[in-house]
Amino acid sequence: MVEKTFTITDPAGMHARPASALVGSLSKFQSDITMEFNGKKVNLKSILGVMSLGVPSGSTVKIAADGADENEAMESIQQTLQSEGISNE
Amino acid sequence: MNRLSGIAASNGIAIAKAFRLENPELTADKKNVADTQAEVERFQLAVNESIDELQLIKAKTAKEISDKEAAIFGAHLLVLEDPELIGPIKENIESNQVNAEFALKETSDMFINMFEAMDNEYMKERAADVRDVTKRVMAHLLGVTIQNPSLISDEVVIIAEDLTPSDTVQLNPKFIKGFITDIGGRTSHSAILARTLEIPAVVGAKTAMSDIDNGTIVIIDGSEGEILLDPDEATLAEYQDKQVAFASQKAEWAKLKNEATVTKDGVAVELGANIGTPKDLTGVLENGGEAIGLYRTEFLYMGRDNFPTEQEQFDAYSAVLKGMEGKPTVVRTLDIGGDKELSYLKLPNELNPFLGLRAIRLCLEMPDMFRTQLRALLRASVHGNLKIMFPMIATLDEFRQAKALLLEEQAKLESEGIEVSDSIEVGIMVEIPSTAVMADTFAKEVDFFSIGTNDLIQYTMAADRMNESVSYLYQPYNPAILRLVKNVIDASHKEGKWTGMCGEMAGDEIAIPILLGLGLDEFSMSASSILKARSQLSRLSKADMEGHVEHILGLATSQEVEDYIKNL
Numbered sequence: 001m002v003e004k005t006f007t008i009t010d011p012a013g014m015h016a017r018p019a020s021a022l023v024g025s026l027s028k029f030q031s032d033i034t035m036e037f038n039g040k041k042v043n044l045k046s047i048l049g050v051m052s053l054g055v056p057s058g059s060t061v062k063i064a065a066d067g068a069d070e071n072e073a074m075e076s077i078q079q080t081l082q083s084e085g086i087s088n089e
Numbered sequence: 090m091n092r093l094s095g096i097a098a099s100n101g102i103a104i105a106k107a108f109r110l111e112n113p114e115l116t117a118d119k120k121n122v123a124d125t126q127a128e129v130e131r132f133q134l135a136v137n138e139s140i141d142e143l144q145l146i147k148a149k150t151a152k153e154i155s156d157k158e159a160a161i162f163g164a165h166l167l168v169l170e171d172p173e174l175i176g177p178i179k180e181n182i183e184s185n186q187v188n189a190e191f192a193l194k195e196t197s198d199m200f201i202n203m204f205e206a207m208d209n210e211y212m213k214e215r216a217a218d219v220r221d222v223t224k225r226v227m228a229h230l231l232g233v234t235i236q237n238p239s240l241i242s243d244e245v246v247i248i249a250e251d252l253t254p255s256d257t258v259q260l261n262p263k264f265i266k267g268f269i270t271d272i273g274g275r276t277s278h279s280a281i282l283a284r285t286l287e288i289p290a291v292v293g294a295k296t297a298m299s300d301i302d303n304g305t306i307v308i309i310d311g312s313e314g315e316i317l318l319d320p321d322e323a324t325l326a327e328y329q330d331k332q333v334a335f336a337s338q339k340a341e342w343a344k345l346k347n348e349a350t351v352t353k354d355g356v357a358v359e360l361g362a363n364i365g366t367p368k369d370l371t372g373v374l375e376n377g378g379e380a381i382g383l384y385r386t387e388f389l390y391m392g393r394d395n396f397p398t399e400q401e402q403f404d405a406y407s408a409v410l411k412g413m414e415g416k417p418t419v420v421r422t423l424d425i426g427g428d429k430e431l432s433y434l435k436l437p438n439e440l441n442p443f444l445g446l447r448a449i450r451l452c453l454e455m456p457d458m459f460r461t462q463l464r465a466l467l468r469a470s471v472h473g474n475l476k477i478m479f480p481m482i483a484t485l486d487e488f489r490q491a492k493a494l495l496l497e498e499q500a501k502l503e504s505e506g507i508e509v510s511d512s513i514e515v516g517i518m519v520e521i522p523s524t525a526v527m528a529d530t531f532a533k534e535v536d537f538f539s540i541g542t543n544d545l546i547q548y549t550m551a552a553d554r555m556n557e558s559v560s561y562l563y564q565p566y567n568p569a570i571l572r573l574v575k576n577v578i579d580a581s582h583k584e585g586k587w588t589g590m591c592g593e594m595a596g597d598e599i600a601i602p603i604l605l606g607l608g609l610d611e612f613s614m615s616a617s618s619i620l621k622a623r624s625q626l627s628r629l630s631k632a633d634m635e636g637h638v639e640h641i642l643g644l645a646t647s648q649e650v651e652d653y654i655k656n657l
Contacts, residue, residue, distance in 0.1 A: 027170065046172055048200055048215075048219070052203060057398070058398060
């Protein structure tokens with residue numbers, strides 16, 4: 001399993017368009033991918049799950065990928081977070 | 090010929106055949122199912138059909154309307170592929186041996202309720218998305234056809250009980266000439282979209298679905314909220330003429346978009362827009378706004394769980410300043426409290442919130458919060474032409490205190506090596522009568538006034554505009570108000586300062602001639618009223634209106650003023 005924490009720097013938090021881009025990019029990976037915020041953990045492949053977390057700007061989230069392609073998944077996640085302006089770390 | 094009426098939602102005249110958008114009955118009872126595998130497959134089939142349909146609609150909308158509008162269907166597609174939605178539904182079918190319709194409803198209701206309970210406009214819209222998607226899958230399960238407006242290829246007027254977000258984004262003005270809904274108001278999603286698409290619309294018509302059949306010729310007068318069915322020749326001709334007149338007026342106004350606001354006798358005044366968020370900028374520029382006369386910053390604080398950070402505020406303010414490209418931008422500091430609540434700020438319950446701890450009073454009481462806003466504004470000031478104004482100022486002490494805080498923060502920033510504009514004007518909103526009366530004293534210390542007539546009128550007439558039993562006292566043309574306005578304008582000019590107005594009165598066609606005569610320097614209104622005001626001002630002579638002022642101020646009642654102006 002690989003885990004990484006990110007700070008959400010997008011002033012609008014984790015909102016629809018970039019969240020959709022992130023979630024949409026993950027369906028091709030086999031690994032289980034989760035995001036944890038404020039003690040709650042959701043399936044990062046679930047747009048409804050991500051939306052229900054309501055992650056505001058400035059928050060820290062922990063993303064974990066567990067499975068055969070976990071490393072590629074995490075790399076892809078990092079790239080997407082950057083390119084969508086969700087997190088600039 | 091029949092007539093119906095409703096709420097005018099979007100200006101203009103539409104004449105076309107009616108196309109009914111039916112809202113089919115999509116409920117199903119809970120049933121016991123023995124062959125759960127077959128039921129799961131049936132469910133997946135309905136999901137797949139919905140996916141195919143959505144992809145078609147998305148492509149068509151992207152091609153014929155815009156990618157931005159089509160994005161909502163991308164979100165719906167993601168919902169349909171969401172393992173946390175599809176998985177539980179299938180499990181529900183299998184473990185409880187229930188039919189797909191029931192399982193679908195149970196799970197989607199859970200998400201809908203969860204999102205609607207969230208104190209956030211954005212999340213409530215997501216609830217609407219889940220509803221929309223559920224409706225589509227349910228229709229496929231029940232074998233009911235849903236109509237898709239994007240597939241219409243004739244000129245029609247749509248009649249519906251209501252239009253969902255995914256209905257409205259499919260409206261192609263090439264074919265959809267207007268619409269009528271049974272429910273809704275001027276600020277519903279569908280009404281706002283009608284104005285964006287610039288197609289006439291009437292909402293809240295109540296009996297449109299019961300009274301209008303498919304194919305009926307319908308005339309919509311979106312400016313008046315009137316609907317005519319099966320018009321006779323004479324009426325048809327009358328409305329066709331109105332349609333032409335409206336189109337030519339619109340074209341005339343469009344020409345005024347990039348022109349300065351100049352009266353018939355060559356006097357220039359400034360026409361600005363009132364905005365709430367950076368997104369409103371497009372409307373300002375499209376309507377030829379020369380300035381922003383009021384940027385209501387409280388929207389940055391509302392609809393969230395915590396205070397906006399300095400950086401978030403800085404981002405919003407700079408976006409607006411940059412977008413205005415050097416044109417004056419007046420930002421009003423936080424005007425919250427009273428009836429405008431924040432979920433994360435516990436304020437004591439007041440018996441009289443309109444006369445209570447709000448706006449500048451609250452900011453002076455919570456200086457840390459206020460300083461954060463001031464810092465963000467000062468930092469953003471280098472990106473444009475910033476003017477700051479304090480709301481609800483009642484005494485000169487308050488102004489001096491607020492300005493002192495501003496100057497302290499400016500000094501701190503400069504000592505930190507952060508650049509701040511050296512030409513920020515600092516003014517006040519004039520909405521409390523004490524300030525209007527004392528304008529001469531204030532004028533020595535403020536850089537400008539902006540008259541907030543919405544509240545000034547209420548405080549002066551001591552009447553609540555929203556209280557139906559006394560709202561008749563909300564009289565913008567009452568000579569008392571006009572005299573106060575004159576006092577403020579004259580006081581400012583005596584000190585070489587300027588006065589603007591950001592209340593609704595600034596865009597009012599009866600008030601505009603009077604305000605011009607009184608010497609108002611800046612008129613700020615909703616962006617959609619700018620071109621009309623520019624057109625009106627171009628036909629008025631300031632010198633003429635100045636000549637009428639003495640008489641107008643000597644009139645006794647609001648009605649006399651109104652009649653006088655109408656007879657000019």
